[in-house]
Amino acid sequence: MKKLLIATLLGLTAASAQVQAKTLLVYYSFTGNIEKAAVAVKDQTSTDVIQIQPAQKGLNYAANNYSLGSDLVDQIRSKPNDPSSYPAIDPVDVDFSKYDTVIIGTPLWWSNMAAPMQTFLFHNGKAIAGKKIGLIVSSASSGISGVERDARRLIPEGNFTKSLWIRSSQFSSAPKVVAEWLKANGLASK
Numbered sequence: 001m002k003k004l005l006i007a008t009l010l011g012l013t014a015a016s017a018q019v020q021a022k023t024l025l026v027y028y029s030f031t032g033n034i035e036k037a038a039v040a041v042k043d044q045t046s047t048d049v050i051q052i053q054p055a056q057k058g059l060n061y062a063a064n065n066y067s068l069g070s071d072l073v074d075q076i077r078s079k080p081n082d083p084s085s086y087p088a089i090d091p092v093d094v095d096f097s098k099y100d101t102v103i104i105g106t107p108l109w110w111s112n113m114a115a116p117m118q119t120f121l122f123h124n125g126k127a128i129a130g131k132k133i134g135l136i137v138s139s140a141s142s143g144i145s146g147v148e149r150d151a152r153r154l155i156p157e158g159n160f161t162k163s164l165w166i167r168s169s170q171f172s173s174a175p176k177v178v179a180e181w182l183k184a185n186g187l188a189s190k
């Protein structure tokens, strides 16, 4: 009887752990490409979603050959440990303890992670340390190793899966490549 009770309790604990294991998708998108990947993730998994928004509205990061966006990234590169290097974003209220997996979607800016996503991770990277992290990165053509380095710097204890790189010309097939990536990396499925 005692054994049965313990087995039942263990079974219940395992079942509730499975129910509680949740995925959070955090993304930033300036021109809408990563947003398409985020929609594909949302359609194919049961994730909660947070969109990062810069506090200062209406800025054109791509004007003059990406000059504003590149200046923001440069500022972070030169002083990565200084909070004032990071552009302000709208407040994000999230209880990270609810999630065991975090998918991060971000564009590449000047070989680095887009500055607003760096701001989010600068403030929250420690709260998602130890979790399974999937990185979705978009660029026009540049390779994404600099973005992966930023992610590892900002989430020091992250348990990273293989990243998904989607070039801006490939977004018509975003649902397919996202589905393949989610499956190959054991990320959340419905």
Ligand SMILES: Cc1cc2nc3c(=O)[nH]c(=O)nc-3n(C[C@H](O)[C@H](O)[C@H](O)COP(=O)(O)O)c2cc1C
Pocket: 028, 029, 030, 031, 032, 033, 034, 035, 061, 062, 066, 067, 068, 069, 070, 106, 107, 108, 109, 110, 111, 138, 139, 140, 141, 142, 167, 168
């Ligand atoms: C400020 C800025 C800098 C960029 N720098 C690069 C770059 O160095 N190499 C590259 O291949 N693409 C670069 N891009 C292009 C974006 O990474 C690409 O268009 C991406 O798909 C945009 O994603 P989004 O639509 O979600 O913002 C840059 C875009 C911006 C706005």
